[in-house]
Amino acid sequence: xxxxxxxxxxxxxxxxxxxxxxxxxxxxxxxTLTGCAxxxxxxxxxxxxxxxxxxxxxxxxxxxxxxxxxxxxxxxxANPGTPLKAITLAWGDPYYTKLSLATVGEEPPDVAVSxxxxxxxxxxxxxxxxxRPEDLARHxxxxxxxxxxxxxAGLVDGRTYAIPLDTHPFVLFYNTDICxxxxxxxxxxxxxxxxxxxxxxxxxxxxxxxxxxxxxxxGINADPASPxxxxxxxxxxxxxxxxxxNGTRIVxxxxxxxxxxxxxxxxxxxxxxxxxxxxxxxxxAMFATGQAGFHLNGEWExxxxxxxxxxxxxxxxxxxxxxPHAVQADSxxxxxxARPDLDQARLDRxxxxxxxxxxxxxxWAEGGHVPTWLPFAESEAYRRLSPQSSYAAAxxxxxxxxxxxxxxxxxxxxxxxxxxxxxxxxxxxxxxxAIAQIRSQLSVLARTPSPx
Amino acid sequence: xxxTIPAADRTRTGPGSAPPGGADHRTRQGxxxxxFLTPFLALYLLFIIGPALYGLVMSFFHTSMVRPGxxxxxGLDNYAEALGSSDFWWAIWHTVWFTxxxxxxxxxxxxxxxxxxxxxxxxxxxxxxxxxxxxVLPSAVVALIWMWIYTPELGLLSRTVDTLGGTAPNxxxxxxxxxxxxxxxxxxWTLGFNFVLYLAGLQDVPRDLYEASAIDGAGPxxxxxxxxxxxxxxxxxxxxxxxxxxxxxxxxxxxxxTSGGPNFSTRSALQYVFDVGFTxxxxxxxxxxxxxxxxxxxxxxxxxxxxxxxxxxxx
Numbered sequence: 059x060x061x062x063x064x065x066x067x068x069x070x071x072x073x074x075x076x077x078x079x080x081x082x083x084x085x086x087x088x089x090t091l092t093g094c095a096x097x098x099x100x101x102x103x104x105x106x107x108x109x110x111x112x113x114x115x116x117x118x119x120x121x122x123x124x125x126x127x128x129x130x131x132x133x134x135x136a137n138p139g140t141p142l143k144a145i146t147l148a149w150g151d152p153y154y155t156k157l158s159l160a161t162v163g164e165e166p167p168d169v170a171v172s173x174x175x176x177x178x179x180x181x182x183x184x185x186x187x188x189x190r191p192e193d194l195a196r197h198x199x200x201x202x203x204x205x206x207x208x209x210x211a212g213l214v215d216g217r218t219y220a221i222p223l224d225t226h227p228f229v230l231f232y233n234t235d236i237c238x239x240x241x242x243x244x245x246x247x248x249x250x251x252x253x254x255x256x257x258x259x260x261x262x263x264x265x266x267x268x269x270x271x272x273x274x275x276x277g278i279n280a281d282p283a284s285p286x287x288x289x290x291x292x293x294x295x296x297x298x299x300x301x302x303x304n305g306t307r308i309v310x311x312x313x314x315x316x317x318x319x320x321x322x323x324x325x326x327x328x329x330x331x332x333x334x335x336x337x338x339x340x341x342x343a344m345f346a347t348g349q350a351g352f353h354l355n356g357e358w359e360x361x362x363x364x365x366x367x368x369x370x371x372x373x374x375x376x377x378x379x380x381x382p383h384a385v386q387a388d389s390x391x392x393x394x395x396a397r398p399d400l401d402q403a404r405l406d407r408x409x410x411x412x413x414x415x416x417x418x419x420x421x422w423a424e425g426g427h428v429p430t431w432l433p434f435a436e437s438e439a440y441r442r443l444s445p446q447s448s449y450a451a452a453x454x455x456x457x458x459x460x461x462x463x464x465x466x467x468x469x470x471x472x473x474x475x476x477x478x479x480x481x482x483x484x485x486x487x488x489x490x491x492a493i494a495q496i497r498s499q500l501s502v503l504a505r506t507p508s509p510x
Numbered sequence: 511x512x513x514t515i516p517a518a519d520r521t522r523t524g525p526g527s528a529p530p531g532g533a534d535h536r537t538r539q540g541x542x543x544x545x546f547l548t549p550f551l552a553l554y555l556l557f558i559i560g561p562a563l564y565g566l567v568m569s570f571f572h573t574s575m576v577r578p579g580x581x582x583x584x585g586l587d588n589y590a591e592a593l594g595s596s597d598f599w600w601a602i603w604h605t606v607w608f609t610x611x612x613x614x615x616x617x618x619x620x621x622x623x624x625x626x627x628x629x630x631x632x633x634x635x636x637x638x639x640x641x642x643x644x645x646v647l648p649s650a651v652v653a654l655i656w657m658w659i660y661t662p663e664l665g666l667l668s669r670t671v672d673t674l675g676g677t678a679p680n681x682x683x684x685x686x687x688x689x690x691x692x693x694x695x696x697x698x699w700t701l702g703f704n705f706v707l708y709l710a711g712l713q714d715v716p717r718d719l720y721e722a723s724a725i726d727g728a729g730p731x732x733x734x735x736x737x738x739x740x741x742x743x744x745x746x747x748x749x750x751x752x753x754x755x756x757x758x759x760x761x762x763x764x765x766x767x768t769s770g771g772p773n774f775s776t777r778s779a780l781q782y783v784f785d786v787g788f789t790x791x792x793x794x795x796x797x798x799x800x801x802x803x804x805x806x807x808x809x810x811x812x813x814x815x816x817x818x819x820x821x822x823x824x825x
Contacts, residue, residue, distance in 0.1 A: 151788045158576040158791070179791075183576035279662075279683040280768045335662035335680040343664070463791075470789050481773035484683055495773075502595070509574035509792045 111141040112411045113167040117153040118146060121361025125425045129418045133411060140407060150468040157395065161185040166395035168408040174212050174222060174389040175459040175466035181214045182463065183510040187394040189218045193405060197413040205430040208389045211458045220391035221412050223419075224427035227387035227452035228287040229357045230376065233265075234369040236351035240264040248448070252376040255321060262331040265351025273331035274352035275345050277338035278483050282476025283468070284338065285322075287386040288354055289479040291375050292318045294384035294457040300475070301504070305462020308500050312493050319482045319489035321378070327485040334484045357426035357449065372426075372445040374452055387456035388467050389430065428453040463508035474499040565797045573794035575787070581794060588798030598799055600774065601782035602806065604689070608778065609757035611693035616753050617746070619697065620704030625734065627705075628712050638709065645702030649762035656695040657682070657767055682768055685775035692763050692776060700756065704749045711745030712738070747818045751811060758807050779803045 118126045123146060130144050145167070147153045154176060160166045162185070172180060180186050194200060199221065201209055208222035230249075237243050242261055244250050252261050262273025277284035293300075298314040301307065326332045336344060345353035346366040353359075354375065363370050377383045392412045394405070415422075419434035423443060428450050429435040441447050465471035478496045481487040487495070569588055571580040592598045627637040644652070659666045660681035671678035681691040719737050728736065761780040764770055770777030770785075777785075783803065787796025 151784075155575060155788050162576060162578050180576070183574075185576060279680070280771055282769065282771060333662070335683045337657070337661075337682070340661055340664070468789070470785060473785075473789075477771055477773045480771065481685075484680070484772055486685055486773060499597070502597070503790075506792070507572075509572065509790065509794075510576050 111143050112169060112407050113143045114169045114411065115145050115147065115157060115167040116171040117149040121425050122358060125421050128421050129415055132418055133414045158185060161395040164398055166397050168404065169411055170393050170395055172220065172391055172393045173467035174220065174391050177212065177220045177391055177393055178214055178461055179463055179466060179510055181219050185396055186219045187396050187400065193409060197409045199413060203432050205432065205435065205453050207454055207456055208430045212391060220393045222389045222391045222430040223415065224422060224430055225387050225389050225453040225456050226356055226358060226427050227385045227449065227456055228291050228354065228375055229449050229452065230373050231345065231353040231355065231363065232371050233348060233351050234371050236265055236268045236348065239268045240351060249371060249373050254380065255378055258376055258378050262352065266331055269349055269351055272333050272344065272350040274354060275333060275336055275341035275350045276354040277336060277341045278480045279335060279337035281338040282473050282480055284355065285479035285483055286472045286476030289318055289475060290386035290457060291384065292378055295377060295379040295381045297381050301460035301462050301465065305465060306504055308497065308504055310497060315493050316489045319492055322479065323482050323489065326483040360426035372449055374449050383455045384457050385452050385455055387452060388458060463510055464503040470503065566801060568794050569797035569801045571794045575791035575793050584794060588795045591795060592799045592802055598782060601777050601779045604777055605758055605760060605779040607689060608693060608760050609754060611689065612696050612757045613753050615697050616701060616704055617749055620701055621708050624705050624708035624712060641705045642702035644699050650766060652695065652699045653763060653766035660691055683772055685772050688768055688772060688776050692767060696763055704753060707745055707749050711742045715741045751814055754810055754814065755807060
């Protein structure tokens, strides 16, 4: 500021400039106050824009997001009297923190999506509305209408807090052209069953000979979730458990974990059947461009490979260790966050919307998820849906995260184990070192009193 | 911008010469200044000071993300837990290591490029723009570009190294390389800011000093050492302080490019706070960890200020 000092300036213009500024401020204030009709105004004054609306939060992007939009549009068309306000937030922490805080702040959505493995923490925190059988019955929903594995896994002390929409297992994608050349398909063009450690190695090795690069891919770099899912699948096939007593006790079986980790190390570091260095998108790209015959991932990536117009099939992750078949999975559930002003009409509007989503299970199942709503899951329409129905059995052998305040989809529990498993697959840790690391990091979490 | 030449001015008038005007002048300006500052101060109190104080209070409680209120009083439990946690100390070390890797190149290269860009006779605008341009990109975009470059086997860098006959490491997947790769990305991205500060500093070096020294027979290297660098001391102090603080604040690059991996080897202090606060819902403990980290940044800044203030007062 190099102008003359204010005292030497005639007072007139200075005052008028101040006046203009003050006037502008007052104007802006008035505009804010009259803005009740806007969401901002409604939020500030705690009035609702439409009292008979259903507010719905979800975490779906990509192909899932598109399909959920279709489901919402169909609801709007069928229920013109019930405005639907749908909000999509990014999966993981951004979603669950906002959902928790909105509920704590007594401004929750009427209906929200939650992973089954995250829902129990929300119940423990007292953030969810219990769904009583008589209320569900008014909308034609009862326990026997749902896949029992998902339904039972979602109960807390025998009470229902969540309606499972699907089961989303870890599955095996295969490139039908490559597998054909490798002699891995049956006459119907389906993958021949693979059972046992040696058979899986052999299948990957044969695919590798065809591609010249790799047998299979899955995300390892910057992607602890995929190694976690693969580990949990195989470890559960050995009937291994990780946590007990609601997460306060670690019951990791070192021998079983070492067997799985040694096997994963053989597939990656020792035999080079799976690349150690691929990240999540890289693993997808390698499979989509024919550099690998197999891809291990959640079934939700079906849309990616359909868009890539590549020849592929999907099936259960093989039973490698010979125990009962088991596969890592989670479920999307619909929950009603607790709210003090819940009345019968609001509850019924919310449950009506939940039922409407279940009725559109076909749209949802096209995205790869195994439906839990039995009227559709047992229908001919679903059986004809290919390749989606070819791994439907995964819903019955699904293994969910063990309960604990620090476990669940995208949790630090999965991150701790997935990081150590990824380090084994990347060749940086031995099985023994990885188990020691998992133990020490989990024991910190197990010792910590639950924050909920 | 300032029209005076602070460094040169100081050498000419000498230390201790008071600015024109005086105490009387200052008080007369005080009230209108406060009035103009009010909107900023209100927002600053509401969104910076307020939450910071609330966080400090929270760090003494077992506050939970999913429970209303502060929760049970914890005393110093949260601090004791953080100080005794190896994960916390590793995260602090990762942040410090990142700062050590990024600060020297970001200061030295910025100076070198500013000197070079200043010497260019034609198309000077192009070089200024070229060095500054990456800085305007958002962190997510930078992360995406460099993740492609670092992609094993298919990526630009790995391909190039392989073509030249070497074996490319797994840039982001090998714990030995991941932090270095993140540092290289960061240098490319944020160099432009320091570059501009140095360019501005160079504009303040009076031309006549160069002319006089040239007449006395000084070469370009001597001019840089004896004239440019000493007169840029204040700029360098500023650049280093800003850079250390910016590097200690690192979060985005790791969060997007490595998720703190492989196997937690690039988890920064802020990501640790994020993990325990948001993923584990333990906001009280996260507040304690972040307070400890704040003290570290404060200590680093204080040490630097003490170290650099002394030589300056001797000028």
